[in-house]
Amino acid sequence: MRSDRAATLQDIADRLGVSRSTASFAITGRGRVSEEMRRRVQEVAAELGYRPNTVARNLRGARTGMIALRLPPDSTAMSYYMEATFGIVEEADRAGMIVFMLPTEQRPEGVDQLPADAVIALDPALDDPVVHLLLSGRVPVITGEPVPEGMPSPRGEVTSDHEPAVRELMDHLHQRGMAHPAIVLPDLQSHWAFTVRDVFAAWCAEQGIRPRVVTLPHPAAPEVIHGAVADLLREQDHPVDAILSVSDGTVLSVVTSAQSLGRRVGEDLLVAAFVDSEVLALAQPSITAIDLHPREFGRRCVRAALAAIDAAAAGDDRVVRELVPVAVQRRDSTRGPVAR
């Protein structure tokens, strides 16, 4: 029954012998139109399988109905970003918006004028030129995690509430007998990496413990991780009894390295990660980690983006801020000594 080309407002109007505008008002529910008319329009619309042409609608409204999403380069392995992305897509969909992904190797040309109403940039890194361009462009940018010092300010910032969780994790490890912790950091120029490092250091200082920090290239090859773990476990004076790995991919290598060096993870060596992922629950022993609630985080990014779009339209240049709670997932890798 339906023709090859999509039905337009004009088709509906013609069918009813009314004008386009009447049909439009009836469909959007915005204008003054009789109840009877609205009913008939809806009916014909349904019959013709009418879908408003979003392109035309957006052209008219000087909007695009789109949110651009920038993930950090080299993020492909982290399920965190995948989850966050789905959260973003889900919430955008509820607002009738579409999420498109920026290519990792974005050509800088034109990136300051994307066909989008807002950009969401997750974990913006200080050394990511694309993010710099984005931030100085025309479209409002919301970052997932704040921008590191030295970058232009975004129009919105959604932040995970890392500090209390990191402290809770440290306290938990302490309770389970940790005396000589080490942290394995990726060399990422992101706010998240910086925060975790600083809170770790602060906690250690408060406890009068020497903070051992190992920085590894990102992404790190297994041998590199293995070497770093071996170094930590072989230290003569105070062999490490807990290793905190910032990224979830790395922690698996940490565990297997430690095991191959004769350590029993969860017993004589505690291990945890600062970002959770499905495989950490599947591993054996299961690995304690901080659940960053990426899906909810993504949803909040979209809400911040919508707020920023409205604000920008109203000439309001306040920065939207949101804080997302996170949770420590205690698992077997930090259960502590079975027998002393």
Place this chain on the structure above:
Amino acid sequence: MRSDRAATLQDIADRLGVSRSTASFAITGRGRVSEEMRRRVQEVAAELGYRPNTVARNLRGARTGMIALRLPPDSTAMSYYMEATFGIVEEADRAGMIVFMLPTEQRPEGVDQLPADAVIALDPALDDPVVHLLLSGRVPVITGEPVPEGMPSPRGEVTSDHEPAVRELMDHLHQRGMAHPAIVLPDLQSHWAFTVRDVFAAWCAEQGIRPRVVTLPHPAAPEVIHGAVADLLREQDHPVDAILSVSDGTVLSVVTSAQSLGRRVGEDLLVAAFVDSEVLALAQPSITAIDLHPREFGRRCVRAALAAIDAAAAGDDRVVRELVPVAVQRRDSTRGPVAR
């Protein structure tokens, strides 16, 4: 120097005292326009920071410039999809197109009339109603992996060349001493899962080996996997000496379960996965897997999509087909007995 609103073709035209169309032709390079004129237009365009308004351009061209991407539900953990997505985004970008993601919980309403020039659906599952809707909709669909029997045919199919790789993997395991293999399958209604199962069964039949197939819910909880592995290893008559796990998340649990049951993976138990991911190289022992080249796969999907778009415009309804080679990554988990 640049005003608040974005520059338009009219702005350029006014500045040069020419007409919009001249500016348009000069920018797109399509029309007949003097070299001199083109140069001046380009110059002013650069100066004003002109970017063509894609929304307007697409409205005019009755196109959207967008490709919709549908990932299977419950795919969040698999890095395969993330890689494939980046390949898709990258290649689409080269063609000046944008990739937006469909929400997992897509409302069926209107899905047959998406604002997209093509849809790419990865691993379409027989029981996914959204894919059915998509396939009977107006916009051409390209599937990554063929649709299972019983679904409408898509306009394009990109397939991984699984069979030779699965055979190569089986031969490899056989060489390394495998006598009693088992396969652990997720209960996915996808072509991929069906193919892998069938090739496994065929290979076993040719060798006169009894094919042991265990089907697990997807996603499977670690205890479930552990239970299945325990059953396989405890079989009295012919305890299994090789476990093939279809999904990459599951294989990690298989390894740790086997280890906790006293097996030495890579020595007295061979383990491999049918889809590779970064963590499999990082695990210890590193795990043999089939590298599906997801990035390249994604790129091919886009090329097929572009071909399908052109074909559809030309009224041509041939189905575009592509076969992507895959590669077995041999790692420590299938090294075989150190000493017999």
Place this chain on the structure above:
DNA sequence: CTGAAAGCGCTAACAG
């Protein structure tokens, strides 16, 4: 309560 008409920014006949 409804119709006519303008226009969002762009492209592509068709004239000159």
Place this chain on the structure above:
DNA sequence: CTGTTAGCGCTTTCAG
């Protein structure tokens, strides 16, 4: 070689 003009499908004043 360039200008004029007519839309793409939609929303939204402004008249009636």
